[in-house]
Amino acid sequence: MRYAQAHQGVLNAKRILAPITQGDSITCDAPSRLISWDNYKSGIMKGRYYPLEYQRLIDLHQYSILMTDGSFFQFFYQFNEIDVLQRARLAYYPRPINTVDSSDDLMLEAEQALDREDEFLYEHLFNWIELLEQGMSIPTNTSHIRFDYDKFVTSHAPAHLQFGGVQNFRLPANFCPLPLAFVQMCQALIEKINPIDSATLGFERNNVMKLADQLELIRLAAE
Amino acid sequence: MAKTFSFLAGSLALENRPFHFKSVEIIRTVFDECHGYVGYKLTTLGRASDDDVPSFLVLTQEHGVVLIDVVEERVLEVVSSGGGEYWRTEDGRHVLARDFATDLYEEEVHSRLKNDLTLYDRKSRRAKTPIRSVIVFCKNKQDEIDQLIDADTAQAVGIPIESLQDWLCEIPKTYQCSSDELGRLYALLEGTFVYENKETLVEEVPLTTVNEYIQRSLRTTFKQDDAQRVASMQLTPGPQRIRGLAGTGKTIVLCLKAAITHKRFSDFKVLYLFNTQSLYNHVQTLISKYYTVEAKKAPDFEKCVQVLHAWGGRQKPGLYSRVCEQYGLVPLTLKDALGKGDALAYIYKDLLQRLGDQLKPEYDLILIDEAQDFPREVFEVAFKLAKGNGAEKRIIWAYDEFQSLRDTEIKGPSELFGLGPDGKPNLPDSVLDGKYAGDIPKDFVLPNCYRTPRPILMTAHGVAMGLYTKRPSEMFYHPADWQAIGYRVNEPRALMITAGDQVEIERPDENSRNILEDLLRQNNKKPLKLVQIEGFGSNDEQTDFVAKKIVNLTQEQGVSPDEIIIINLKSGSNKESMLALQRVLTQKGIKSVIPGYVESADVFKPKDHVTITTPFRAKGNEANIVFVVNAQRVASDFTLRMRNAFFVAVTRSRGWCYISGYGSGMGDLIAEVESIKQDFPKFRFECPPQEVIQSSKSFLNKSDRELGKIQEMLELIDKNPELRQLLVDRSQD
Numbered sequence: 001m002r003y004a005q006a007h008q009g010v011l012n013a014k015r016i017l018a019p020i021t022q023g024d025s026i027t028c029d030a031p032s033r034l035i036s037w038d039n040y041k042s043g044i045m046k047g048r049y050y051p052l053e054y055q056r057l058i059d060l061h062q063y064s065i066l067m068t069d070g071s072f073f074q075f076f077y078q079f080n081e082i083d084v085l086q087r088a089r090l091a092y093y094p095r096p097i098n099t100v101d102s103s104d105d106l107m108l109e110a111e112q113a114l115d116r117e118d119e120f121l122y123e124h125l126f127n128w129i130e131l132l133e134q135g136m137s138i139p140t141n142t143s144h145i146r147f148d149y150d151k152f153v154t155s156h157a158p159a160h161l162q163f164g165g166v167q168n169f170r171l172p173a174n175f176c177p178l179p180l181a182f183v184q185m186c187q188a189l190i191e192k193i194n195p196i197d198s199a200t201l202g203f204e205r206n207n208v209m210k211l212a213d214q215l216e217l218i219r220l221a222a223e
Numbered sequence: 224m225a226k227t228f229s230f231l232a233g234s235l236a237l238e239n240r241p242f243h244f245k246s247v248e249i250i251r252t253v254f255d256e257c258h259g260y261v262g263y264k265l266t267t268l269g270r271a272s273d274d275d276v277p278s279f280l281v282l283t284q285e286h287g288v289v290l291i292d293v294v295e296e297r298v299l300e301v302v303s304s305g306g307g308e309y310w311r312t313e314d315g316r317h318v319l320a321r322d323f324a325t326d327l328y329e330e331e332v333h334s335r336l337k338n339d340l341t342l343y344d345r346k347s348r349r350a351k352t353p354i355r356s357v358i359v360f361c362k363n364k365q366d367e368i369d370q371l372i373d374a375d376t377a378q379a380v381g382i383p384i385e386s387l388q389d390w391l392c393e394i395p396k397t398y399q400c401s402s403d404e405l406g407r408l409y410a411l412l413e414g415t416f417v418y419e420n421k422e423t424l425v426e427e428v429p430l431t432t433v434n435e436y437i438q439r440s441l442r443t444t445f446k447q448d449d450a451q452r453v454a455s456m457q458l459t460p461g462p463q464r465i466r467g468l469a470g471t472g473k474t475i476v477l478c479l480k481a482a483i484t485h486k487r488f489s490d491f492k493v494l495y496l497f498n499t500q501s502l503y504n505h506v507q508t509l510i511s512k513y514y515t516v517e518a519k520k521a522p523d524f525e526k527c528v529q530v531l532h533a534w535g536g537r538q539k540p541g542l543y544s545r546v547c548e549q550y551g552l553v554p555l556t557l558k559d560a561l562g563k564g565d566a567l568a569y570i571y572k573d574l575l576q577r578l579g580d581q582l583k584p585e586y587d588l589i590l591i592d593e594a595q596d597f598p599r600e601v602f603e604v605a606f607k608l609a610k611g612n613g614a615e616k617r618i619i620w621a622y623d624e625f626q627s628l629r630d631t632e633i634k635g636p637s638e639l640f641g642l643g644p645d646g647k648p649n650l651p652d653s654v655l656d657g658k659y660a661g662d663i664p665k666d667f668v669l670p671n672c673y674r675t676p677r678p679i680l681m682t683a684h685g686v687a688m689g690l691y692t693k694r695p696s697e698m699f700y701h702p703a704d705w706q707a708i709g710y711r712v713n714e715p716r717a718l719m720i721t722a723g724d725q726v727e728i729e730r731p732d733e734n735s736r737n738i739l740e741d742l743l744r745q746n747n748k749k750p751l752k753l754v755q756i757e758g759f760g761s762n763d764e765q766t767d768f769v770a771k772k773i774v775n776l777t778q779e780q781g782v783s784p785d786e787i788i789i790i791n792l793k794s795g796s797n798k799e800s801m802l803a804l805q806r807v808l809t810q811k812g813i814k815s816v817i818p819g820y821v822e823s824a825d826v827f828k829p830k831d832h833v834t835i836t837t838p839f840r841a842k843g844n845e846a847n848i849v850f851v852v853n854a855q856r857v858a859s860d861f862t863l864r865m866r867n868a869f870f871v872a873v874t875r876s877r878g879w880c881y882i883s884g885y886g887s888g889m890g891d892l893i894a895e896v897e898s899i900k901q902d903f904p905k906f907r908f909e910c911p912p913q914e915v916i917q918s919s920k921s922f923l924n925k926s927d928r929e930l931g932k933i934q935e936m937l938e939l940i941d942k943n944p945e946l947r948q949l950l951v952d953r954s955q956d
Contacts (some may be wrong), residue, residue: 021806021809021810022802022805022806022809022821023805023809023814023815023821024809024812024814025814038814038831055823058821058822058823059822059823059826061814061816061829061832066821068802068806070821134558
């Protein structure tokens with residue numbers, strides 16, 4: 001994968017998502033071989049309650065494409081001066097979705113937790129029950145999904161899939177995808193998206209960045 | 224004819240100084256025809272204490288600067304000690320010799336004038352403005368005075384109070400400076416020059432783009448106008464109300480009052496209460512700027528001047544959270560107040576119920592900004608927290624005049640400040656009648672609007688009041704009320720306007736300080752184009768128009784997207800309509816935010832983004848370009864809420880305003896706006912009877928549910944001609 005292909009890749013994603021695009025902040029900077037978004041801020045928030053993390057990113061416009069259902073994608077690719085991919089980040093942030101448990105459900109669980117002397121869970125559930133009964137707030141357990149690539153990282157696999165809520169869980173991969181391939185992975189989560197079939201992904205398939213084979217959990221089948 | 228010589232009483236009304244009042248009367252008589260003012264201890268010019276300041280500073284176009292120090296007590300002798308000169312008075316005190324103090328102060332006046340080369344000649348090192356000083360003795364004879372003041376060394380002359388009038392009359396009227404120079408003199412000596420936007424030398428380029436016009440209009444230096452000056456420089460011994468439209472300088476007036484009080488009475492505890500979170504820094508900056516120059520130190524925001532939001536957040540203390548902490552109460556949270564109507568009213572009511580009479584008077588002065596946004600419970604708490612009894616409590620509140628449209632009427636003190644134990648109002652409405660000693664009006668009006676250009680403001684007023692409809696929704700029958708919002712009644716020439724009169728009302732140019740209108744006229748452009756209204760066949764066409772116009776403004780006219788706000792008047796499913804508008808803008812490559820719906824509510828006007836919002840959320844904000852969309856319901860809305868929303872929306876603009884809507888409803892509104900433009904800068908209409916106004920307003924107090932039902936009914940009638948006939952038949956029976 002080179003800058004030109006990543007650029008084309010991001011345009012492909014933009015085209016496919018156009019009918020459900022609410023906001024677009026994609027930036028493509030050819031001289032610095034960087035694909036990012038306006039006012040890019042690095043880093044991710046760790047240990048934050050997801051609805052807060054989500055709102056903060058929306059407020060700071062930290063997205064490439066914001067969709068009509070309120071979810072958004074981040075596409076970030078940085079190549080060096082000889083056009084070798086250094087870092088990439090593809091993330092999907094769904095709109096926080098409330099859980100459906102009733103306060104009775106939680107109460108039952110809380111009582112059982114108390115029986116098990118699991119005070120942490122009991123306290124936690126009990127607080128939520130209070131809030132639920134006042135009609136104030138409903139817990140969510142949504143989190144973001146992201147695909148990271150870092151050429152220089154040594155402590156874990158350079159390419160991996162990760163979930164926002166579970167920080168140190170990484171599914172190593174032997175590739176780094178183009179944007180639309182990542183969109184396709186997430187498409188079941190997006191409202192009103194036109195289904196992306198494999199045939200649409202020819203460019204993405206041909207230009208995926210493959211990494212040396214190790215013992216990755218997710219791997220591209222040999223073609 | 225307006226008076227040209229005013230009196231800025233400062234804190235004089237708070238002090239017991241009989242000879243000072245007498246002197247003021249003499250000064251005012253002598254200078255009555257002059258242009259300028261006399262101020263009591265207006266400014267220390269950075270001197271350490273008020274004792275070092277002469278009693279009165281007189282500034283006039285005719286005379287220049289005259290310093291007058293009034294010595295109330297009898298002086299016995301001069302004592303020199305440790306490099307200073309002191310006077311021993313008959314009550315045995317030693318005070319700094321007044322001639323010495325006044326000389327020092329005169330030097331400070333000199334130094335201030337050095338800042339402006341139209342007032343100071345660098346070559347000769349002399350002020351171009353004449354400066355004279357006099358010490359007025361009230362209990363010494365001229366021969367004693369000659370012993371006290373050495374005519375050879377002192378700059379100031381000493382005279383007995385009996386000679387004051389003659390002495391003043393003899394000052395030659397040879398200065399004759401321009402009113403512009405007088406303005407600079409004011410700003411330099413009062414210290415308000417710190418608020419001027421320092422003009423860096425910019426080359427004058429011919430104006431072509433919209434943005435160039437707006438930027439040029441914003442580049443004018445801030446100068447306090449007379450009304451603001453008088454309001455700021457007076458400290459009242461009791462309650463005062465400051466009224467004025469948005470953009471008339473209410474906040475700056477309150478900030479100056481806070482800073483001056485803090486300077487003059489360093490042991491006073493001042494509370495500055497406000498409602499919009501974003502005002503926090505603004506208020507502190509305004510107070511600091513003035514105070515720091517005058518006092519040569521930073522204001523004490525911890526102990527003496529508390530700038531507090533009514534509620535307070537986690538990081539920033541508010542009055543509510545502070546009081547709770549002080550009295551050991553667990554504060555209610557936003558959560559507790561949800562669904563209880565006005566949240567602020569709920570928590571303050573709770574506070575009153577829990578603490579009530581335990582609340583102890585604590586503040587010497589309470590300033591309430593944005594008073595129209597506060598429920599009466601807040602005022603009641605403020606009343607309890609202010610020191611003094613009843614009408615001695617120094618509570619000053621700034622009220623946005625036009626809120627009288629939202630409520631049926633502006634709320635008076637008797638309604639705001641609650642009832643006493645005897646069931647009578649804590650403050651009767653009459654506390655605002657008349658004036659305090661020193662000619663300080665208890666109800667003060669700021670007539671000049673700085674933000675909104677005149678064509679836009681008049682469109683907003685005209686539509687909001689329904690002056691060009693069959694059923695006007697607001698009418699002022701007293702010319703003074705028109706004056707209060709910056710208009711002059713040309714016809715009828717009577718004390719009262721009565722129903723059936725042909726009325727002509729004009730907004731004088733000088734009451735609109737936004738110079739955009741003049742700039743356009745100078746360049747042969749039509750100022751009325753600042754307001755444009757257009758009707759479309761469908762929503763899509765309207766959206767397309769807005770998007771194209773924004774592309775033009777940002778790409779051809781140099782306007783930055785964050786200086787554009789779009790205000791959606793659609794009630795009901797307004798979120799979806801704002802999102803739809805945003806999608807169209809996105810397609811055209813224009814980024815936008817919808818604070819409170821997508822982004823958090825405080826994400827207003829972020830860089831490079833157009834802001835799409837509602838009238839409610841736009842309150843308190845301003846922008847160079849304002850689009851008011853979905854105005855199709857304004858003309859037909861019987862509840863007047865739409866007309867109010869229209870007013871708020873349109874007056875956000877300090878440049879251009881584009882009004883649009885779609886469907887048949889637009890015709891009436893376009894006709895209204897066009898007739899307003901036709902008569903510009905006047906309103907011409909027939910005065911409606913009071914009953915019509917009352918019945919128009921009667922819907923303002925109805926609940927949403929009632930209004931919804933009425934609306935349904937009206938729609939039903941509109942759709943069914945036979946129903947209409949039935950109603951007509953019935954009403955004839």
